[in-house]
Amino acid sequence: MDDISERFWCKVAIAAEDECWHWKAAASQGYGRFGLPSRRIVPAHHVSFYLRHRRWPKYLLHTCDTPSCVNPSHLNEGDQASNNKDMVRKGRRRIGSLQHKYAHAVPRIRDLLKHGCRVMEIARWLDVPHPVVSNVKNGIHAFKFLETAEDQYRGNAHAAQAA
Ligand SMILES: [Zn+2]
Secondary structure, eight states: OTTTHHHHHHTTEOOTTOOOOOOOOOETTEEEEEEOSOOOOEHHHHHHHHHHHHSOOSSEEEOOOTTTBBBBBEEEEOOOOHHHHHHHHHHHHHHHHHHHHHHHTHHHHHHHTTTTHHHHHHHHTTTOOOOHHHHHHHOOOHHHHHHHHHHHHHHHHHHHHHH
């Protein structure tokens, strides 16, 4: 497997030890992908771990929360429990960013509601998921609901494209 080392590191923007080393080649959902000689495709950060520790990790977490990072110092081998905790934490962050994403629309939603516009119309005009508009209308600020709204919105968008 030593022959992969050179092929691997030439795809990495190696930086200082405490900085993120970004993967420059093929990626999927932000995570670098690397083809092994066996033709198996593996996450690039797993290869980074392997090259340092000479064994494959079962779970591998980024301490820097940067999916494209393959700096071995930013990788922590976790277990099922810490992996789940990490997923929960990332989920919370995603919901936080969703709130932020639609926060700018809230004053306009309120304004349009005051003028008697309908939820579906407002959603279409402002290009926001209609459950977000309903939430504002009902005064609900449920984080979890926003996440569901985003997923439904994406689902609807796909359905609309397919139609
Ligand atoms: Zn990093």
